[in-house]
Amino acid sequence: MAKRIDVSGLTAYYGSHKAIEDISMTVEPRSVTAFIGPSGCGKSTFLRTLNRMHEVTSGGRVEGKVLLDDEDLYGAGIDPVSVRREVGMVFQRPNPFPTMSIFDNVAAGLRLNGSYRKSELSDIVEKSLKGANLWNEVKDRLNKPGSGLSGGQQQRLCIARAIAVEPKVLLMDEPCSALDPISTLAIEDLIGELKERFTIVIVTHNMQQAARVSDRTAFFNLAAVGQPGRLIEIDDTERIFSNPSVQATEDYISGRFG
Amino acid sequence: MSTASLADKRAGSLRGASLPKWSPWAIAAGSLVVAVGIGLAAGLDSKVQWGLIAAILFVLGTFGVAARVEGRRQAKDRVATSLVWVAFLLAVVPLVSLIWVTVARGVKVLDVYFLTHSMGVVADSEPGGGIYAAIIGSLEQVGLATLIGAPVGILTAIYLVEYGRGRLAKAVTFFVDVMTGIPSIVAGLFILSLMLIFKMQPFGFAGSLALAILMMPVVVRSTEEMLKLVPNELREASLALGVPKWRTILKVVLPTSIGGITTGVMLAVARIAGETAPVLLLVFGNPFINNNPFEGAQASLPLYIYQQYSQSAGANAAYDRAWAASLTLIAFVMILNMVARGIARWKAPKTGR
Ligand SMILES: Nc1ncnc2c1ncn2[C@@H]1O[C@H](COP(=O)(O)OP(=O)(O)OP(=O)(O)O)[C@@H](O)[C@H]1O
Ligand SMILES: [Mg+2]
Numbered sequence: 230m231a232k233r234i235d236v237s238g239l240t241a242y243y244g245s246h247k248a249i250e251d252i253s254m255t256v257e258p259r260s261v262t263a264f265i266g267p268s269g270c271g272k273s274t275f276l277r278t279l280n281r282m283h284e285v286t287s288g289g290r291v292e293g294k295v296l297l298d299d300e301d302l303y304g305a306g307i308d309p310v311s312v313r314r315e316v317g318m319v320f321q322r323p324n325p326f327p328t329m330s331i332f333d334n335v336a337a338g339l340r341l342n343g344s345y346r347k348s349e350l351s352d353i354v355e356k357s358l359k360g361a362n363l364w365n366e367v368k369d370r371l372n373k374p375g376s377g378l379s380g381g382q383q384q385r386l387c388i389a390r391a392i393a394v395e396p397k398v399l400l401m402d403e404p405c406s407a408l409d410p411i412s413t414l415a416i417e418d419l420i421g422e423l424k425e426r427f428t429i430v431i432v433t434h435n436m437q438q439a440a441r442v443s444d445r446t447a448f449f450n451l452a453a454v455g456q457p458g459r460l461i462e463i464d465d466t467e468r469i470f471s472n473p474s475v476q477a478t479e480d481y482i483s484g485r486f487g
Numbered sequence: 488m489s490t491a492s493l494a495d496k497r498a499g500s501l502r503g504a505s506l507p508k509w510s511p512w513a514i515a516a517g518s519l520v521v522a523v524g525i526g527l528a529a530g531l532d533s534k535v536q537w538g539l540i541a542a543i544l545f546v547l548g549t550f551g552v553a554a555r556v557e558g559r560r561q562a563k564d565r566v567a568t569s570l571v572w573v574a575f576l577l578a579v580v581p582l583v584s585l586i587w588v589t590v591a592r593g594v595k596v597l598d599v600y601f602l603t604h605s606m607g608v609v610a611d612s613e614p615g616g617g618i619y620a621a622i623i624g625s626l627e628q629v630g631l632a633t634l635i636g637a638p639v640g641i642l643t644a645i646y647l648v649e650y651g652r653g654r655l656a657k658a659v660t661f662f663v664d665v666m667t668g669i670p671s672i673v674a675g676l677f678i679l680s681l682m683l684i685f686k687m688q689p690f691g692f693a694g695s696l697a698l699a700i701l702m703m704p705v706v707v708r709s710t711e712e713m714l715k716l717v718p719n720e721l722r723e724a725s726l727a728l729g730v731p732k733w734r735t736i737l738k739v740v741l742p743t744s745i746g747g748i749t750t751g752v753m754l755a756v757a758r759i760a761g762e763t764a765p766v767l768l769l770v771f772g773n774p775f776i777n778n779n780p781f782e783g784a785q786a787s788l789p790l791y792i793y794q795q796y797s798q799s800a801g802a803n804a805a806y807d808r809a810w811a812a813s814l815t816l817i818a819f820v821m822i823l824n825m826v827a828r829g830i831a832r833w834k835a836p837k838t839g840r
Binding site for chain 1: 652718720721722723724725726727728729730731734735738739742743
């Protein structure tokens with residue numbers, strides 16, 4: 230059920246500002262791909278073009294193609310809402326719905342999209358929470374508000390919420406940047422498990438994390454401030470971290486940058 | 488105390504001389520006594536003047552004492568604090584005295600009989616009668632106005648915050664701003680001109696329409712602010728789950744802000760509950776009970792107050808009734824405010840475990 234992503238010639242704008250230019254890459258199903266690169270080079274922007282969240286920002290505009298198993302997400306007649314059901318997203322800051330309980334948070338995607346029977350719903354919620362390694366911590370307080378959890382728990386709640394709707398692809402934008410090392414490790418383990426079922430793309434500023442969790446790594450960079458970001462290279466993670474083919478990648482990874 | 492010793496203190500340690508905790512009270516009491524003294528000596532008979540002199544003395548005294556004992560920086564700090572207190576008292580005194588007078592004069596005739604009977608044939612100069620018709624009229628007119636004004640206002644605000652882009656949104660914002668400034672009598676005249684075109688007699692619902700016009704911009708403004716407070720991340724979280732925009736608004740944005748929106752609506756209701764001018768033009772007033780807001784003149788609380796004052800030729804009985812009706816109106820508005828607060832607290836996004 231995981232799907233392949235095939236991007237070609239993708240350029241994204243904020244109004245008249247070109248944020249990323251001419252990006253092409255392929256992401257294999259059931260793999261983890263990490264995006265690394267300096268701040269402002271357009272990693273988040275590119276990630277958000279993969280589930281048509283980019284156009285939610287005012288002035289957001291995209292040119293180019295994103296194929297999800299041969300179907301162009303930006304083709305005519307494609308409904309962005311159904312795209313987002315296929316391609317889920319976890320944000321940098323945990324953002325559980327503050328008015329909903331833990332249970333309702335996980336069930337939100339399903340409930341807001343259609344009607345389910347109560348038993349069906351609680352099965353899916355349990356499965357998703359187990360999938361996000363959160364079940365044991367919250368099973369006794371499913372009816373308590375989700376915002377009462379710790380930051381790391383909230384982030385795993387958001388992951389549970391995202392996987393509950395069974396997407397084909399899971400996009401994660403710096404999912405661990407607000408978390409402590411233990412929660413980070415829990416989420417990294419989780420990514421390892423989730424990749425059995427989903428295609429995963431993760432943005433991270435943490436080189437070790439990219440090296441630990443990903444199969445492939447893409448390095449983004451921008452020529453100068455104000456210039457659009459570009460994909461410098463994408464390769465197997467091992468190669469990127471041992472023997473990258475572009476000098477800039479090596480400089481960035483070894484910390485000799487700028 | 489010389490500057491030399493102050494410098495010594497500063498150089499010596501972080502600890503400087505400081506005034507005891509009770510000193511503001513002592514300075515306040517002192518300035519009050521002096522102000523009363525000055526007032527008596529100079530033969531000022533207005534208590535307001537006494538109070539203002541006391542306030543000025545309090546600020547100056549605070550500065551003087553603090554500057555001598557603690558140094559200039561602390562003195563400035565204390566002056567700022569005392570100014571805040573003085574401003575607070577200046578704001579509170581009229582409010583408290585207004586409520587005091589209303590309660591003191593209003594309770595004279597305010598009883599169950601007064602609340603459950605109408606004027607009927609009681610002459611304005613005679614004691615007796617009550618405000619039942621006015622309460623019914625106010626509740627119906629304000630209720631209908633809210634039924635019209637609140638949904639339109641909330642939907643407009645949703646449009647402006649969630650969908651509004653470009654010219655149309657700018658135009659709507661502009662008209663809402665203009666509407667905020669419409670004097671209530673003008674709203675009344677507007678509906679009155681419509682009534683005259685259709686040759687209609689005064690009736691309650693016409694008043695409701697004018698009140699709805701006055702209510703809408705207030706609701707739009709407050710709802711807009713509340714919707715803007717909802718973090719964008721929540722909208723994005725919902726959209727990223729594949730939830731359509733309208734459901735996101737309905738199920739995520741509105742529930743998150745419903746407490747604030749309710750408060751805004753209640754405040755708008757409280758505002759129109761006291762409007763007199765459009766009611767005077769459109770509803771006309773009626774000493775008899777008229778339960779039907781769609782036909783015939785009705786009474787209303789603010790109008791009742793005005794009429795008791797203006798048509799009673801100085802009769803005490805009418806004055807008492809006017810005060811009692813004012814007290815009822817204030818109580819109604821206060822209850823609404825408290826209900827709004829209760830709802831806001833009850834519906835506020837929950838935190839804690
Ligand atoms: N909402 C927006 N409106 C206008 N420009 C934006 C917006 N969001 C991002 N940009 C611009 O797009 C470019 C890429 O931003 P983006 O957030 O994708 O960078 P990033 O690689 O994710 O950075 P970071 O590592 O700091 O998260 C930046 O120049 C930024 O200023
Ligand atoms: Mg980013």
